[in-house]
Amino acid sequence: AQKVTQAQTEISVVEKEDVTLDCVYETRDTTYYLFWYKQPPSGELVFLIRRNSFDEQNEISGRYSWNFQKSTSSFNFTITASQVVDSAVYFCALSVFPFYGNKLVFGAGTILRVKS
Amino acid sequence: EAQVTQNPRYLITVTGKKLTVTCSQNMNHEYMSWYRQDPGLGLRQIYYSMNVEVTDKGDVPEGYKVSRKEKRNFPLILESPSPNQTSLYFCASSLSGFYGYTFGSGTRLTVV
Numbered sequence: 001a002q003k004v005t006q007a008q009t010e011i012s013v014v015e016k017e018d019v020t021l022d023c024v025y026e027t028r029d030t031t032y033y034l035f036w037y038k039q040p041p042s043g044e045l046v047f048l049i050r051r052n053s054f055d056e057q058n059e060i061s062g063r064y065s066w067n068f069q070k071s072t073s074s075f076n077f078t079i080t081a082s083q084v085v086d087s088a089v090y091f092c093a094l095s096v097f098p099f100y101g102n103k104l105v106f107g108a109g110t111i112l113r114v115k116s
Numbered sequence: 117e118a119q120v121t122q123n124p125r126y127l128i129t130v131t132g133k134k135l136t137v138t139c140s141q142n143m144n145h146e147y148m149s150w151y152r153q154d155p156g157l158g159l160r161q162i163y164y165s166m167n168v169e170v171t172d173k174g175d176v177p178e179g180y181k182v183s184r185k186e187k188r189n190f191p192l193i194l195e196s197p198s199p200n201q202t203s204l205y206f207c208a209s210s211l212s213g214f215y216g217y218t219f220g221s222g223t224r225l226t227v228v
């Protein structure tokens with residue numbers, strides 16, 4: 001069975017601080033995809049990134065960066081110089097090949113509060 | 117614009133009164149799915165569909181029904197809603213598991 005753990009229930013930071021959201025996953029499959037989604041206060045789910053299990057390169061997109069480490073089964077997300085607009089719930093999710101039911105297995109989410 | 121449209125956005129109903137939440141996608145995706153979101157639990161899959169007339173249960177299917185008569189539509193039916201079905205519901209569609217899902221805006225359902 002697959003499982004995603006986001007141990008941090010809630011994080012509060014002051015604007016301009018860097019913050020890292022942790023994600024640990026469990027699967028016995030060798031082919032899988034990892035995702036991060038953002039849920040702002042308005043409630044919709046916004047796709048941030050997708051990473052496959054064969055690509056361990058870290059990724060940077062503006063103030064966002066992701067660190068994928070298969071050795072520790074982690075896919076952590078860092079926001080550099082956080083802003084108030086980053087306040088949201090962030091979900092890490094896992095999809096395994098051959099994508100039984102095309103299911104995304106989600107973590108419980110981390111609430112990020114950025115204060116000005 | 118490519119999107120998943122679900123309606124209504126908000127719904128308050130009484131126990132036992134049948135309701136349907138509609139979902140439609142305009143991306144010609146084969147895969148569609150329903151999730152519910154509850155605090156501390158993240159999102160959990162209710163039902164999924166891999167194509168027209170092909171549906172199957174997800175992790176929490178009890179109390180729900182779905183149908184897929186057309187590729188673009190995937191309604192969620194609660195025949196006899198109960199208070200434990202109070203939740204935030206998301207419809208989603210996908211080309212395949214490689215791409216993850218595109219989600220609708222969500223339906224906040226309250227059953228009293």
